[in-house]
Amino acid sequence: MALQKSALNRSLFKVKNLLSSGINTSWASNEGSTVEKDSFGSPVPYDTSLEPKKEQKISKAMEAYLERARKYNAFYKEQLADFEIGKRHLANMMGQDPEFFTQKDIDEAIEYLFPSGLFEPRARPMMKHPDKIFPRRKEAEFDESGRPFHPLFYTVQPNFYQTLSDMVAKLRALDVHEDKMIREGKHFVDKKEFLIGEDWITAEKLSMMLVEKLNDFHRAQFVKTIERLTNHNYGYLEKDYINGFRRVVASQSEALEAPDLMYNSEGRPFMTSDGRRKSCWSKATVVGNGVGKYVINGVDFRDVFPRQQDREQLLFPLQFTGFMNKVDVDASVDGGGPTGQAGAVRVAVSRALRSFVGKDMLEQMRIAGLLTIDPRLRERKKPGQEGARRKFTWKKR
Numbered sequence: 001m002a003l004q005k006s007a008l009n010r011s012l013f014k015v016k017n018l019l020s021s022g023i024n025t026s027w028a029s030n031e032g033s034t035v036e037k038d039s040f041g042s043p044v045p046y047d048t049s050l051e052p053k054k055e056q057k058i059s060k061a062m063e064a065y066l067e068r069a070r071k072y073n074a075f076y077k078e079q080l081a082d083f084e085i086g087k088r089h090l091a092n093m094m095g096q097d098p099e100f101f102t103q104k105d106i107d108e109a110i111e112y113l114f115p116s117g118l119f120e121p122r123a124r125p126m127m128k129h130p131d132k133i134f135p136r137r138k139e140a141e142f143d144e145s146g147r148p149f150h151p152l153f154y155t156v157q158p159n160f161y162q163t164l165s166d167m168v169a170k171l172r173a174l175d176v177h178e179d180k181m182i183r184e185g186k187h188f189v190d191k192k193e194f195l196i197g198e199d200w201i202t203a204e205k206l207s208m209m210l211v212e213k214l215n216d217f218h219r220a221q222f223v224k225t226i227e228r229l230t231n232h233n234y235g236y237l238e239k240d241y242i243n244g245f246r247r248v249v250a251s252q253s254e255a256l257e258a259p260d261l262m263y264n265s266e267g268r269p270f271m272t273s274d275g276r277r278k279s280c281w282s283k284a285t286v287v288g289n290g291v292g293k294y295v296i297n298g299v300d301f302r303d304v305f306p307r308q309q310d311r312e313q314l315l316f317p318l319q320f321t322g323f324m325n326k327v328d329v330d331a332s333v334d335g336g337g338p339t340g341q342a343g344a345v346r347v348a349v350s351r352a353l354r355s356f357v358g359k360d361m362l363e364q365m366r367i368a369g370l371l372t373i374d375p376r377l378r379e380r381k382k383p384g385q386e387g388a389r390r391k392f393t394w395k396k397r
Helices: 002-021 060-094 103-113 158-183 205-208 216-230 235-243 306-321 338-356 359-368
Strands: 269-275 279-287 294-296 327-334
Touching: 060 103, 060 216, 158 205, 158 216, 158 235, 205 216, 216 235, 216 294, 279 338, 294 306, 306 359, 327 338, 338 359
Parallel strands: 294 327
Antiparallel strands: 269 279, 279 327
């Protein structure tokens, strides 16, 4: 017993010496510094929070990255503010409510206030949302220390996988809702049709929406997941979210709405339209209640186009719609050669006939290619070659 007490006294003596000497780093601030003691003579623990913190160094690459992100965000906010101000001014000029002034209204207002005869649409005045003009960029994904903000950053496509995760979370929430309805006896299977459009958005559109590079494999994963959500018994509860990933493919017949017929002094219906092919421009007037008169530049079309192939091009729209010998055609054409002129007159006559036919025939005309302008042009000759594609004969010697 005496030996145990002596050993304990020696241990306490060593601990007391260590504390009084300030060797322990948890009680002393730095080597050689005096240890503060309280009123009872016990050392006071050192508060490390009082030490000045070292400034964390940021690499130049990180500084440049954060600076680019800040500049882009400031630029985007400025462009968005200018767009909103311009939209409000246009709405006030047109006497409409700025809150309900759509992009279609903006285009019509600009076309009315700033008429332009420029052939290239991109050269005409326009005002669109910054998302349609400037490509979207991701915001800063790291902090100053280089730590990523998004928890799925290392999946390479964090926004894409976050979208899939959100869909699964919504699917589980619908399962919980379904179980609740079953317990309450209110469950019944009645799948409502709520989808809009004809198909899911393409991989390219999905990439633009999520601001990430995606391919067909990612789209297949996306479609498989969202179709599970769509086919759920209560999927209609998330219809707004689901329809945000649908694309509406409008029919060409709706895009090419036919104008109403006009009537001349004789009471005969007529319609005027134009067409082009290569470097040729044509304007044609189709008059109803006719006898099949076909005049081009004031001359019968047989005298202008002696080739049978060109004549078939001119008469094909009338034969296809069943208006052969039922309407009169007065057309004018300028520029190019006989093939281009025949193509230009064909498009002009076809577009004028839209007002004489119904919607079903209009769709058939579109499928037959009568309403589509052929964009092909003669390919230019290349320097160092005999023609557009033909090369000079190569001789070794």
